Amino acid sequence: MLEKVLKAKLNLESRIRTLKRDWEIVYDLLNGKDNSGFGWDKxxxxxxxxxxxxxxxI
Known part of the structure; x- marks a missing residue:
């Protein structure tokens, strides 16, 4: 049981790192220093x- 919990924790931590990286890319695209020309259509x-x-x- 403990092994499954530890494995799940590692998977969650990895997923959180991936989401943070992806969010950073999108944020920089829209709001960062090199955002010229990009926008958000509400x-x-x-x-x-x-x-x-x-x-x-690209």
Whole structure:
């Protein structure tokens, strides 16, 4: 039982690290220093940008 709890804890910690990393990428995209051209569409609930901006980002 203890082994399962420890394994679950490690998996949760790993997942939290992944979520924090992914959130940091999105936050920087919208609000960070290199955010020019990106925005948030409240109606569609998604990141929006002109094609030129996306192409230069990718």
């Amino acid at each position: 109606h569609r609930q998604m990141v929006v940008a002109e094609d030129v901006v996306w192409n230069s980002y």
